[in-house]
Amino acid sequence: MTTTTLKEQAGHPTLTRGERWTLLQQKIAPYLFISPFLILFAVFGLYPILKSIQLSTYVTNGPKDAVFIGLGNFRYLLHDADFHTAVRNTVTYAFWTVCLQLPLALGLALLLSQPWIRGREWFRLAFFSPNLLGQVFVGVLFSVLFIPQYGLLNRFLHWATAGGIALDTKWLADPALIMPALVLTSLWMYVGFNMIYFLAALQAVDKELYEAATVDGANSWQQFLAVTVPGIRPVATFVLVTSTIGSFQLFELPYTLLNNTAGPNNAGLTVVMYLYNNGFVSGDLGYASAVGWTLALGVLLISVIQMRITGTFKGANE
Amino acid sequence: MTTADATTTPASATPASAAPAPPRLRPLAVGGRILIYVMLCLATVSALTPVVWLLAASTKGPQDLFSHTFFAVEWGKVGGITLPVGIRATLKNFQELFTTVPFFRYILNSVFFASTSVVVQLFLSSLAGYGLAKYDFWGKKAVMILMISTLMIPGQVTMAPAYELLYRFGFVDTYHGLIIPGAVSVFGIFLFRQAFLQVPNELIHAARIDGCSEFRIYWDVVMPVSRPMVGAFCLISFMGAWNSFLWPQILLHTNTRYTLPIGLNQMVGLYQQQYGMLMAGTLISVLPVIVLFLLLQREFVAGLTAGAVKG
Numbered sequence: 001m002t003t004t005t006l007k008e009q010a011g012h013p014t015l016t017r018g019e020r021w022t023l024l025q026q027k028i029a030p031y032l033f034i035s036p037f038l039i040l041f042a043v044f045g046l047y048p049i050l051k052s053i054q055l056s057t058y059v060t061n062g063p064k065d066a067v068f069i070g071l072g073n074f075r076y077l078l079h080d081a082d083f084h085t086a087v088r089n090t091v092t093y094a095f096w097t098v099c100l101q102l103p104l105a106l107g108l109a110l111l112l113s114q115p116w117i118r119g120r121e122w123f124r125l126a127f128f129s130p131n132l133l134g135q136v137f138v139g140v141l142f143s144v145l146f147i148p149q150y151g152l153l154n155r156f157l158h159w160a161t162a163g164g165i166a167l168d169t170k171w172l173a174d175p176a177l178i179m180p181a182l183v184l185t186s187l188w189m190y191v192g193f194n195m196i197y198f199l200a201a202l203q204a205v206d207k208e209l210y211e212a213a214t215v216d217g218a219n220s221w222q223q224f225l226a227v228t229v230p231g232i233r234p235v236a237t238f239v240l241v242t243s244t245i246g247s248f249q250l251f252e253l254p255y256t257l258l259n260n261t262a263g264p265n266n267a268g269l270t271v272v273m274y275l276y277n278n279g280f281v282s283g284d285l286g287y288a289s290a291v292g293w294t295l296a297l298g299v300l301l302i303s304v305i306q307m308r309i310t311g312t313f314k315g316a317n318e
Numbered sequence: 319m320t321t322a323d324a325t326t327t328p329a330s331a332t333p334a335s336a337a338p339a340p341p342r343l344r345p346l347a348v349g350g351r352i353l354i355y356v357m358l359c360l361a362t363v364s365a366l367t368p369v370v371w372l373l374a375a376s377t378k379g380p381q382d383l384f385s386h387t388f389f390a391v392e393w394g395k396v397g398g399i400t401l402p403v404g405i406r407a408t409l410k411n412f413q414e415l416f417t418t419v420p421f422f423r424y425i426l427n428s429v430f431f432a433s434t435s436v437v438v439q440l441f442l443s444s445l446a447g448y449g450l451a452k453y454d455f456w457g458k459k460a461v462m463i464l465m466i467s468t469l470m471i472p473g474q475v476t477m478a479p480a481y482e483l484l485y486r487f488g489f490v491d492t493y494h495g496l497i498i499p500g501a502v503s504v505f506g507i508f509l510f511r512q513a514f515l516q517v518p519n520e521l522i523h524a525a526r527i528d529g530c531s532e533f534r535i536y537w538d539v540v541m542p543v544s545r546p547m548v549g550a551f552c553l554i555s556f557m558g559a560w561n562s563f564l565w566p567q568i569l570l571h572t573n574t575r576y577t578l579p580i581g582l583n584q585m586v587g588l589y590q591q592q593y594g595m596l597m598a599g600t601l602i603s604v605l606p607v608i609v610l611f612l613l614l615q616r617e618f619v620a621g622l623t624a625g626a627v628k629g
Binding site: 014022025026027029030031034036037038040041042043045046047048049051052055108111112114116117122123125126127128129130132133135136137139140141142143144145150155156167170186193196200204209245248249251252255256259260275276279280285286288289291292293295296297300 | 321323354356357358361362364365366367368369371372375383387429436442443445446449450453455458461465468470471472473476477478479480481482483498499500501504526528529531532533536557560561562563564568579582583585586590593596597599600603604607608611615616618627
């Protein structure tokens with residue numbers, strides 16, 4: 001609407017040259033403003049996306065040598081035992097982190113949102129702080145915290161369980177313990193981060209709704225179900241979906257924790273690590289693209305299911 | 319007993335929040351409050367302990383590293399009572415770090431990469447965000463739809479073709495190869511668009527009447543009033559670049575071009591047993607982000623949750 005009036009005005013004979021320039025400028029400005037983005041986006045965003053579809057049907061050796069094999073990459077992928085391990089590990093990790101992380105984050109947020117809490121900012125700062133450390137740095141730090149005999153974690157657990165957990169528990173060398181170690185580390189990193197979202201959502205819930213519920217004689221549990229849960233549902237869905245997506249892209253943490261390996265019995269092999277190893281260590285970029293698309297479609301499917309269950313689409317239409 | 323406390327506390331606390339003057343607390347409520355503080359403190363301790371340990375470990379000599387859990391506290395008798403009189407600390411780990419590996423170079427590389435990324439991303443993302451927030455133009459809807467749809471495709475999909483492309487451009491093992499492909503972030507554009515939508519149109523009209531060019535309006539009027547979002551975005555994009563590992567790991571091949579995550583990760587393989595040195599390197603690597611965060615904390619939390627809560 002604005003553009004048509006501008007156009008009419010621009011052609012108006014009574015406008016001075018300066019005014020005409022101003023209006024012309026207003027029309028071309030948005031194109032100039034978004035053009036750097038569009039150009040970069042076309043070259044480094046859109047082109048690689050389209051190209052990766054094509055590339056996924058080739059077997060390649062480095063960037064120069066490619067042979068068309070149709071859906072061969074996907075067929076190979078479905079039968080590769082290592083890929084199965086990677087998927088199993090990634091799904092297990094995603095399941096446990098999301099199931100443990102969200103209740104913990106919501107619980108902390110509920111505690112912190114009590115109106116009488118003093119020093120809320122300080123608690124929030126402390127809870128959030130682990131998230132400032134990149135996964136690589138956390139991986140290096142925790143690889144030392146996890147060491148047998150002297151590691152802080154084993155010392156603490158040994159003391160806390162009165163010797164129930166052995167001092168020489170090998171968190172990163174025992175295939176059965178690698179997953180718990182990964183989940184524990186990611187809880188440390190991300191619970192506070194997700195708590196920030198829940199806290200913001202809880203503080204945005206209309207206080208009058210609680211008053212009304214109290215007047216109606218609702219107890220705290222009923223208030224939680226009737227007022228808090230609907231109030232935080234959009235944010236809870238956002239946290240659920242984003243943390244699931246993040247979990248499925250796990251790479252740096254196990255890679256650095258396990259000293260650039262997939263761990264014994266591939267117990268720390270994730271889908272992205274599998275992609276990295278095949279694409280950039282072995283040099284098959286075509287296969288890496290196939291793995292990438294498989295991951296993307298899997299994540300998309302799970303996100304859609306999650307949004308279906310939490311009723312996000314329904315909410316959006318209302 | 320404990321669980322009963324935990325579940326009843328919100329009941330007594332929530333109505334109190336509604337009333338301006340909270341009613342006198344029952345003993346159970348007091349117990350509940352103490353319990354909540356205890357739980358919050360426990361969570362705080364578990365969040366901070368690894369970082370405190372890191373600080374301690376990087377300042378301890380090899381003889382103290384595992385014999386003291388945290389800092390190597392020295393005890394002495396003061397007037398017959400045993401008291402902590404000092405901490406045995408050393409900078410040897412740091413000295414070792416800078417002499418065994420080109421760690422200073424890694425720091426410079428990371429600083430250069432991260433700060434250049436922030437400046438470029440901030441400028442291009444906010445500019446595009448402004449274009450999308452305050453103008454109606456042909457094709458705007460198509461651009462928005464395109465952006466949203468690519469947000470759903472994870473970066474791993476495009477890694478292989480992007481590498482191939484950079485290889486053809488001769489960008490492998492260079493910093494422009496790291497910076498240019500990530501120069502605009504779709505996420506950042508959305509963040510800025512959201513922030514700029516809040517800027518009153520009257521302000522922009524007034525600037526236009528005063529004869530400001532469109533770019534001057536963006537630069538001198540809209541950006542300054544959106545300072546919180548600028549602060550938040552700077553921190554988010556600095557963290558993203560500073561902590562990024564996979565893409566630099568793929569792209570950089572020369573040791574002297576490594577950024578901190580790549581350099582440190584390689585050190586772990588080479589000097590596995592030199593914990594003190596590794597922890598010193600980790601400490602240096604995480605400090606800049608922590609400092610920046612403390613400076614921009616308020617803006618950051620506001621920016622982080624803006625999209626999720628309002629949108």
